[in-house]
Amino acid sequence: MLNYYEELNVSTRKSFEVCDITDGIAAVIKASGVLEGMVTINSMHTTCALSVNENEERLLEDIRNFFLTLAPPDASYKHNDLHLRVDIPPDEPENAHSHLVAMMLGHSETVAVHNGVLALGRYQSILMLEMDGPRERKIAVQALGAK
Amino acid sequence: MLNYYEELNVSTRKSFEVCDITDGIAAVIKASGVLEGMVTINSMHTTCALSVNENEERLLEDIRNFFLTLAPPDASYKHNDLHLRVDIPPDEPENAHSHLVAMMLGHSETVAVHNGVLALGRYQSILMLEMDGPRERKIAVQALGAK
Amino acid sequence: MLNYYEELNVSTRKSFEVCDITDGIAAVIKASGVLEGMVTINSMHTTCALSVNENEERLLEDIRNFFLTLAPPDASYKHNDLHLRVDIPPDEPENAHSHLVAMMLGHSETVAVHNGVLALGRYQSILMLEMDGPRERKIAVQALGAK
Helix, strand or coil, X not given: CEEEEEEEEEECCCCCEEEECHHHHHHHHHHHCCCEEEEXXXXXXXXXXXXXXXXXXXXXXXXXXXXXXXCCCCCCCHXXXXXXXXXXXXXXXXXXXXXXXXXXXXXXXXXXXXXXXXXXXXXXXXEEEECCCXXXXXXXXXXXXXX | CEEEEEEEEEECCCCCEEEECHHHHHHHHHHHCCCEEEEEEEECCCCEEEXXXXXXXXXXXXXXXXXXXXXXXCCCCHHHCHHHCCCCCCCCCCCHHHHHXXXXXXXXXXXXXXCCEECXXXXXXXXXXXXXXXXXXXXXXXXXXEC | CEEEEEEEEEECCCCCEEEECHHHXXXXXXXXXXXXXXXXXXXXXXXXXXXXXXXXXXXXXXXHXXXXXXXXXXXXXXXXXXXXXXXXXXXXCCCHHHHHHHHHHCCEEEEEXXXXXXXXXXXXXXXXXXXXXXCEEEEEEEEEEEC
16 A cells, blocks of 8 residues: 655735645645545645635636625624634734635545546646635645555 | 545436435445445536435425525626636536535545445435536545455 | 544534544544554534534634524424424424535545644644534544554
């Protein structure tokens, strides 16, 4: 059995941003030598999510509008009452909505690997969704399988 | 280590439809010979999702109503302005809401396998949710583990 | 290859409750002996979900408020018309909203294991979300990998 672990670094530039990390994950699969197996991809952050969907410019705007309408940044959230929380860093942001959207989208994706490639359909990309940027983000990737 | 990959074909007949694919996944586990391990199940489409929940007729209607109310098909979406997009097929549908619901539900499920069977509770089924049918859909299934 | 399966028992005390099960999953990883691999964690229930996010007291209240506003318990759902359903247990609750929220959050999480520990970031916890308690819940955990 082969196993291979790597952490990808992704720099985001906006508060809400969708980054296509498909090529980075494909490179990990290649480095792992896994031909048959699976890869689990984990956001290591609570305000940054993963999803598999289409990387189409106008759809990415819909995604932003849709999720920020469901969980508006300026609504009232208890997590944003920073003065009522203990033990918080001096630069703690008001980001309750980011946590909620991240939970709806999910922190992980697991994708099958077959013949050495990701089992993705024609229009599918692996997307990292930044909800509270700009930030430096880390994505943990573990491939497991056989050569 | 055992590994086994298969793509299930599912034909849908409605625009929004929930298909119970538990038996198909159980058959893959049996064919794989895996007794202890896990199976990852991936929708290979961006408007078709996977979920594990109860296959109860009236609940399936609630699921449809709930998600189509959250993301109404006839709301305004940038992805649906087909004349503003480049490089699209002639039969491109207006399906932004399908992408958004698919992202909320998720494109993959990973289920533990123990004693050769899926670790599902009494009321749990593996559901494929069609959001933009009728279509021919493919579900990638990779089982990994030991005999 | 190592594999190790365990079912965690979690008792909940409220109708909606978030339980941090990170320590329980870490103990499974330790018991498994897996140093490099992955663990899949599955709720064995249709009204109980899993998520990876921050265990911050006030955020947990936001999570409850947010999801119960999206899917209000007292809205009209077909699944709750118990007299129209067949073959239901005498103590069947009116819990359609719990199913819908559980589907948005997801029934499973898969987390990479590296150097014998879960690949979680500083603020991440593995959370079990009870939607229809109080109940006795079971979480299936399967670790797979190498020592």
